Amino acid sequence: MEQRAHNGTGLAFMKMHGLGNDFVVIDARTGSDPVTPALARALGDRHRGVGFDQLAVIKPAEGADFTLDFWNSDGTRAGACGNATRCVSDWMMTQLGKDAVSLITTRGRLSAVRRADGLVSVNMGAPILDWQSVPLAREVSVEHLPIEGDPVAVGMGNPHCVFFVENAETIPVESIGPKIEHDSLFPERTNVEFASLMGPDHLRMRVWERGTGITLACGSGTCATAVAAHLRGLTGRKVLVDVDGGQLEIDWRDDGVWMTGPTMMVFEGVLSDTFLAAL
Ligand SMILES: N[C@H](CCC[C@H](N)C(=O)O)C(=O)O
Secondary structure, three states, X not given: OOOOOOOOOOEEEEEEEEOOEEEEEEEOOOOOOOOOHHHHHHHHOOOOOOOOOEEEEEEOOOOOOEEEEEEEOOOOEEOOOHHHHHHXXXXXXXXXXXXXXXXXEXXXXXXXXXXXXXXXXXXXXXXXXXXXXXXXXXXXXXXXXXXXXXXXXXXXXXXXXXXXXXXXXXXXXXXXXXHHHOOOOXXXXXXXXXXXXXXXXXXXXXXXXXXXXXXXXXHHHHHHHHHHHXXXXXXXXXXXXXXXXXXXXXXXXXXXXXXXEOOEXXXXXXXXXXXXXXX
């Protein structure tokens, strides 16, 4: 069997969620990274595992408080996960006795702070708006993709395809989402958002996540939607976004896109050796 950081004592994990976007979190700051695609898939199975939208792995970092890796429930990697970043940052702030932390993800150094009202804000970095880096398969305008419905492409460390629609509630996300996820314009597939304007600087958004499917919230998708809405002249740079699981505040500042919302630690547990041995 492949080497894994368990030796007859199981593998500790935490279950957290941000607005119902749920995560299993493994703290691998000491010892080796135990996660393989097979473990991610088994753990992500809501019947035979624990179930999650994303798996987040905390690892040591140089020049930051920690590194964070993300996996989807289909065993693929995600370059960004805003809600997990908020949840894990909150937990790490408590662990380290700080009100602010820095972390490394595949897109570089991010930062998070706990606000006086208890909500956690994460700077998700600047949006990626050049077609090669989203990435798109060929040179097109990211603000008007050649896809029916005229969506916008935004990278937040992961690709997003944002559609503005009259009423997001009536969109069959479960059938359109996977088609767009696999559109040939997106060589690494894409997350798919459907958004409608609710009022001044107020959006409603529903999401189909790459590698996971419909989720109750998507932090990076909410950031991408807010950026796209501003680019389209629909909103200012600071908006409230209603997702199925609640509301996020997005503020596209000069230093990056800040996302603010709640976090929840659900429980701590231990994966059994029997479960791990069956992988
Ligand atoms: N739920 C996450 C995004 C997951 C994106 C993932 N599905 C991908 O493959 O990029 C969030 O809060 O930002």
